[in-house]
Amino acid sequence: MSQLSDKDQYVKNLFNSIAGNYDMMNLVMTWGMLPRWQKFMLNKTELKSGDIALDVCCGTGELAIKMREMVGNQGKIWGLDFSEKMLEVAQAKVKNLGYNNVNFIKGDALKLPFEDNTFTVVTNGFALRNVVDISKAILEMTRVVKPGGRVVCLEVSRPFNPILRLGFNLYFFKIVPIIGRLVDKGKAIDNKYPAYTWLPESLKNFPDQEKLKAIFWAAGLEQVKYFGLGGGAVTVHVGKKG
Numbered sequence: 001m002s003q004l005s006d007k008d009q010y011v012k013n014l015f016n017s018i019a020g021n022y023d024m025m026n027l028v029m030t031w032g033m034l035p036r037w038q039k040f041m042l043n044k045t046e047l048k049s050g051d052i053a054l055d056v057c058c059g060t061g062e063l064a065i066k067m068r069e070m071v072g073n074q075g076k077i078w079g080l081d082f083s084e085k086m087l088e089v090a091q092a093k094v095k096n097l098g099y100n101n102v103n104f105i106k107g108d109a110l111k112l113p114f115e116d117n118t119f120t121v122v123t124n125g126f127a128l129r130n131v132v133d134i135s136k137a138i139l140e141m142t143r144v145v146k147p148g149g150r151v152v153c154l155e156v157s158r159p160f161n162p163i164l165r166l167g168f169n170l171y172f173f174k175i176v177p178i179i180g181r182l183v184d185k186g187k188a189i190d191n192k193y194p195a196y197t198w199l200p201e202s203l204k205n206f207p208d209q210e211k212l213k214a215i216f217w218a219a220g221l222e223q224v225k226y227f228g229l230g231g232g233a234v235t236v237h238v239g240k241k242g
């Protein structure tokens with residue numbers, strides 16, 4: 001992997017530091033709704049037996065493993081991430097499950113080590129907020145998906161409804177860092193934000209649902225749609241390569 005930018009290095013160190021508690025914290029912070037959101041997102045992939053798919057920024061491998069269940073023994077799943085510790089957790093899960101057609105590799109979402117037009121589906125869960133160049137990340141996902149294939153992303157978003165938005169802002173920006181203290185202990189990473197302060201920070205300059213949709217179109221994807229879940233607290237964007 002080439003030299004990482006300061007933000008990439010910070011993000012990588014952050015996820016290395018919380019990898020062991022990541023799955024549990026995700027479930028707690030989403031009030032147990034995460035599996036339902038993942039299921040919705042994965043339905044949008046329309047993956048079927050024998051397909052080959054890539055989960056970019058796969059973290060602890062949750063989506064990759066669920067995709068393996070969709071493609072079965074005949075299919076193949078790849079998961080890519082730059083955090084060694086997150087990948088270790090992912091690898092251990094797959095070993096436990098005895099899956100031999102799920103491959104995790106270390107790499108950069110902005111420079112995917114795959115040929116053009118390789119995958120039926122390329123996904124990304126809760127990671128676009130973390131990359132230094134969102135357009136480039138979507139462009140790379142689009143490049144490696146086959147014509148007719150889908151790019152599907154699940155990401156945190158702000159509800160459109162003003163009352164829900166108020167509740168979301170209170171929860172995400174004020175309460176999440178407090179819950180996160182249980183894990184990050186308020187410890188600064190690279191002299192920057194503690195892990196669970198970064199979580200809300202990363203949403204501050206993140207494009208809203210319409211802008212992200214425009215980024216999908218600009219990357220060359222077609223039939224781009226998005227679906228709000230949890231009152232709009234998360235959104236699934238789907239685009240098809242022509």
Ligand SMILES: C[S@@+](CC[C@H](N)C(=O)[O-])C[C@H]1O[C@@H](n2cnc3c(N)ncnc32)[C@H](O)[C@@H]1O
Pocket residue numbers: 008011012015056057058059060061062063080081082083086107108109110124125126127130131132
């Ligand atoms: C919030 S976690 C999401 C993990 C998983 N996709 C999920 O749904 O739970 C973000 C992940 O993105 C990874 N990541 C961020 N930027 C990356 C990049 N440029 N290349 C590869 N991985 C990256 C981090 O290491 C981390 O594992």
